[in-house]
Amino acid sequence: MTPVSVAIRRARPDDVDFLVELVTHEDVEPFLAAVRAKDRDAILAEVERSDSDPEAYGVFVIEADGERAGTMRFERANRRSRIADLGGLAVHPDFRGAKIADTAARKFQVHLFDDLGFHRVQMEIYGFNERALRHAERAGFTREGVRRRAYWRNDEWVDGVLYGMLDDELSER
DSSP, rough: OSSSEEEEEEOOGGGGGHHHHHTTSTTTTGGGGTTTTSSSHHHHHHHHHHHOOEEEEEEEEETTEEEEEEEEEEEEEEETEEOOOOOEEEEOOGGSSSOOOHHHEEEHHHHHIIISOOOOEEEEEEETHHHHHHHHHHHHEEEEEEEEEEETTTEEEEEEEEEEEEGGGGGOO
């Protein structure tokens, strides 16, 4: 499937059922943070927080040709140094293979740097998540290090791979 257009927007309450289905999907859930919200009430609370504090927190929906295809989020990690933690990037399996995540990530980076004024965006990816590691590098992030066997996930200790990007490193504006 090759989408004609990819867009991102803040999640709304009417997106919650889609988000629950996405983050609990058997081909998605094993790759997301174990502590991530996965039930309807918790995800609705996150969507409401995104709406009430949009400069510090955001839950976004990725759309492909106007259809919900995925999600991603950010949270301000440091106000003074203008750092945002990114996470929760998930694309529904029906939309994989068309580089939707790459296009959405670039739009998200522009929003975070240009619209919200962040200086640095950073994320951590489970070391076993080869698809996400390749995506991070395609999306322009620099691999900054590894937290060795830092997380208990899927019944074993796994690495967390750290990535970052600075506002002056964003190549597409």
